[in-house]
Amino acid sequence: MMPFLLAALLAQAQPSSAPTVVVHMKNFAFVPATVQIKPGDVVEWVNDDDDAHTVDSSRHLFASGGLDTHDAWEHAFKTPGTFTYFCDLHPYMKGTVIVK
Amino acid sequence: MRRNDFLGHVGWTGLGIAYTLGATGLATAPAEAASFTFVQISDSHIGFHQPPNENPGATLKLAVDAVNAMPVQPAFVIHTGDVTHVSKPAQFDDALQTLRALRAPLFTLPGEHDTIGAEGAKSYFAAFGRKEAPQGWYSFDMAGAHFVAIVNVFNFEKMGLIGNEQLDWIRKDLAAQKRSTPIVVFAHVPLYTVYEPWGWLTEDGGAVVSMLRRFDNVTVLNGHIHQILEHTEGKIRFRTAAGTAYPQPAPGSAAAPGPIKDLPASKLLGTLGYRTARVEDGSIVKLTDTMLG
Secondary structure, eight states, X not given: OHHHHHHHHHXXXXXXXXXXXXXXXXXXXEESSEEEEOTTOEEEEEEOSSSOBOOEETTSSOBOOOBOTTOEEEEEOOSOEEEXXXXXXXXXXXEEEEEO | OHHHHHHHHHHHHHHHHHHHHHHTTSSSOGGGOOOEEEEEEOOOOBTBOBTTBSOHHHHHHHHHHHHHTOSSOOSEEEEOSOOBSSOOHHHHHHHHHHHTTOSSOEEEOOOXXXXXXXXXXXXXXXXXXXXXXXXXXXXXXXXXXXXXXXXXXXXXXXXXXXXXXXXXXXXXXXXXXXXXXXXXXXXSSOSSOSBGGGXXXXXXXXXXXXXXXXXXXXXXXXXXXXXXXXXXXXXXXXXXXXOSSOOOOOTXXXXXXXXXXXXXXXXXXXXXXXXXXXXXXXXXXXXXXXXXX
């Protein structure tokens, strides 16, 4: 019983400490622009550019706030679906997270 | 909050001064118009800390000091947006510390860097909100000229965008003006298409340009692209402004529109500056861009 509980706790704790996928903001683009993950997985975005960027859900489901150079932000995707997002400082920067 | 209330009051008092000047003869009918100047400052990006400018607070202060040293003070100074780099309250505080030193009344407009998310917009309004402009946009008259400050950074998935509510307001505001009244429009993002691949345009800017066509004398002053570009459509003159933080590449001249990094310290100040506009007989007769070095 105890090991099972511990394993369950660890499984729950994992998303906040270990992103499943890292998306870079580089040369004013999300790289890779499309990622596919499983429900519960975590995506981390890292700003490699000299300008600030953001990660903003097209359907207002998540928003990173301003990410300065070298800043990182992560978000756990709990439900299946296709989630498009953009940088609100440079809206031509677009990306997609597919959760299934 | 008390601090913000105080600063808000200072801003409001500043506008009061501008109107007091009007009441004593500077403003009112074009027939009795006097000459005056106003100053445009833009794109200060307080909080930016990368090459080519590790300290944009210091370069903003250079601009403020230069304006304060003008022997005849401008009627007002307008900051056309991107006061901060990522909308943080501490960045607004730092910017205010410096801009508060201006001797002339200060007007502002937000850039997209000042309104990141709901929190960013809240911080912008806490720092620079005006009682008469609850949504950020406003207009005023001075010495026979009509000034309109447009916000085109609020809808982020399309930028710039003015939006129908504000377009209706602009339409009504301009409808009340005579054809001969000189019109000066301020906005952060250029109203015309400077360079589409970098988003250097306002999606519905054409609607405002159409409204401006009937006037004899129109000047549109923008920031956003950290460089001085001139453009003319009919009788409408557009000019973008240098920033006080860092230069950006000429449209399409680089892979991305990020800061020009490879700039020796000795060259940086030559890319930064502020703009003086001289108004005579109610009409802008001269735009002068002064670089900081």
